Amino acid sequence: MRVSLKDWTTKGSPWVWLNAGAVAISLIMVVGLLGLIAVKGLVHFWPHAVLEAEHLAADGTRSIIIGEIVETEEVTAEQLRTAGVRVPEGVDFLSRDLLKIGNRDISGFDFRWVLDRDLSNKHYPEDVMVMERYEWGNFYGYLLSVKENGQAVELAEKGDLWAELQGRIERAEGIREKIDHIEKGEIGSINKGLERIRLKERSLALKGQATDAKLADLHVERAEYDARYEGLQTELTTLYGLINRDSLEATTMDGSVVEISLAKVVKAFRPNQMNLFEKVVFYVKQIGAFITEDPREANTEGGIFPAIFGTVMMVILMSILVTPLGVITAVYLREYARQGPLTRVIRIAVNNLAGVPSIVYGVFGLGFFIYFIGSGVDQAMFPEALPSPTFGTPGLLWASITLALLTLPVVIVATEEGLSRIPRSIREGSLALGATKAETLWRVVIPMASPAMMTGVILAIARAAGEVAPLMLVGVVKLAPSLPLDGNYPYLHLDQKFMHLGFHIYDVGFQSPNVEAARPLVYATSLLLVVVIALLNLSAVSIRNRLREKYKALEM
Secondary structure, eight states, X not given: OOOOHHHXXXXXXXXXXXXXXXXXXXXXXXXXXXXXXXXXXXXXXXOOOOEEEEEEOTTSOEEEEEEEEXXXXXXXXXXXXXXXXXXXXXXXXXXEEEEEOOOHHHHSOSEXXXXXXXXXXXXXXXXXXXXXXXXXXXXXXXXXXXXXXXXXXXXXXXXXXXXXXXXXXXXXXXXXXXXXXXXXXXXXXXXXXXXXXXXXXXXXXXXXXXXXXXXXXXXXXXXXXXHHHHHHHHHHHHHHHHHTSEEEEEEXXXXXXXXXXXGGEEEEEOGGGOOHHHXXXXXXXXXXXXXXXXXXXXXXXXXXXXXXXXXXXXXXXXXXXXXXXXHHHHHIIIIISOOSHHHHHHHHHHHHHTTSOHHHHHHHIIIIIIIIIIHXXXXXXXXXXXXXXXXXXXXXXXXXHHXXXXXXXXXXXXXXXXXXXXXXXXXXXXXXXXXXXXXXXXXXXXXXXHHHHHHHHHHHHHHHHHOOTTHHHHTBOSOOSSOSBOSSTTSBOTTSXXXXXXXXXXXXXXXXXXXXXXXXXXXXXXXXXXXXXHHHHHHHHHHHHHHHHHTGGGGO
16 A cells, blocks of 8 residues: 655654664664673683794894784885885785783883784694783793792603692692782781771870770780781791792793793793683683782773772762662752742752763862861861871772762652652552551652653663773772772771773873883673673662562552
8 A cells, every 4th residue: 555755744753763773773782792791802812822933123124023912904005115125116915913922121122013914834833821010011932941949840741730830830720829918917917906096095095095005915916916926927937938939931932941930920821732622711701800809000901899899889879879869859859848949940950960071070179079078077076197088099999989978869860750650640549548648658659650760770780880080089999909898897998099991091091101011902802791780780770670569559
C-alpha cells in the first residue's frame, strides 16, 4: 500500500526513524570507542615475539638489535630527507618500525625507531630472554649463568639453567613478600603506634597533665614498640642478605655481559618458545597482576590496585553522603515547602548548580572544607598534631564531600521527579485511613519513589567516578604510600590522600617522561575505569530493580 509523503510526515514516522538512527549511531560510537580502548590497552599484556636483526646505521656501521615490534608506519620520503636520511629518488614512502629494546640502564632509552630497509637477517631466536625488572624497565638478552654469592652455579645438565633461574626468582619473590609484609605491615603499624604515643605526650603537655605516672605508662609502651622494631630490623637485615644472594649473568644485544641481582627481577620468560596455550595463560596472569599489584617506576610499570581501591572507596563514601542529603532536600521541597516564588528560585538554583564546572567545586572544596572547616577541626580536636595538619589538608573525606556536593543536584532533581509521579489519590487514601503525613511519606510515598531515587544515585555515581579536576585539589595524589583502609585504628583513614583511576590516566598519559611505555597503560586504565563505573552502576541498577519489584504492589 502506497502512503503519501504528507501522510507519512503527519503520522510522525520521520521522527521515529530519526530517533532510531540517532540511537543506532550513538551505540555504534560507544561500542567503537570501547573496542578501540580494549584493543589498544589489552594488547600490551600479550607476550610478543622478540626480533633479532642486523641494523645498518646511517654512517655504515652494522650492529645487532633485539626488541619487540610495537608499531609499524609508513613515512614519506620527503619527511625522511628533511631529517637527514638518504632516500633514493623515485621512492615515495618507507616503512619504519618502533622497537621496544628495553635495557634503559644501558642505552638510556626503551624504544627506538628503525627503518625496515635497514634491518637484515631477521629472525626470532628461541633462547632470547625478556626480563621484567623493578627498576629500568624490561631487559632483553641471553642468559649466560646463574650465580650464588658471586659464584656460578654448577648444574648437572646444561638444559637445567633456565629452570634453575625460575626457581631462584620464585625464591627471591617469596623473600620479597616477607620483606613487604614487615616493612608495610608490621613496621607501619609500629610507626603509627609511636606517632600515637608522641601525640598523646604532646596532648598531656598542652593540657598541663604530663605527670610522671602518665608519662611512665607511655614510656613503657614506647619501649615495647622499640623492642619490636629492633627485632624486625634484625629480621629485615637477614632477609635482605638472603634476597641479595643470587644473581644472573646475561649478554645484551651489543655483546656486553651484565650481572643483575635477582632481587631486582619480577619475572623472566622466553616468548619465542611459548606456544599459544602458554601465551594465553601468561596473558591472563599479566592482566591479573595489572589489577592486583601496586604501580612501579612512576606509574609506567606494575599494577593499579591502589587507584581502583581509592576510586571505589571514594564513590561509596560519596554515595553515602549524597543520598540522604539529596532525598531529604527533595522531600522538603516537594512535600513540605510552600510552593511559591522562593521555591521556584531554589529549584532554578539547584538546576543551575548541575551546570557549574567541576573545577569550581574543587576550588570551593579546597577553600571551604579544607582551609576553613578542616583547619577549624584541627584546632579544636587535634591541637597536639599542629602545625602538621590532620584534616586541614586534602584527603579522602574532603574529596568525597566535594563530589557529594557536585552530584547533589542530580539526586534532588531525580527524587523530586519520582515524588511528583506518585498519584495524589494514594496520599489522600493513606490520610483517610488515619495515617499522619509523616507516616504516609515514610511508608507509602518514599518507598514508591525509591526507584527514582536510585536513578539519581546511579547518575551521581557515573559522574563522580569519572571526575578528575576537583579531586586534584582536594585529595588525589600520584602515589599514595598506603591504602586509606587498613588494620590500624581507626581502620578507615578519612584524612589520608588516595589514588584515583581518572587522575592516574592523566598522570600516566601527560606527565610521564616515558611516553611510549605509558601509552598502552593509558588505554588499559581507561578501559578499567569504564568497567569500574559499569560495575558500580550495575550494582545500583540491581538495587533499583529490587526496590521496584518490592513496592510494585503499592502502585496497583
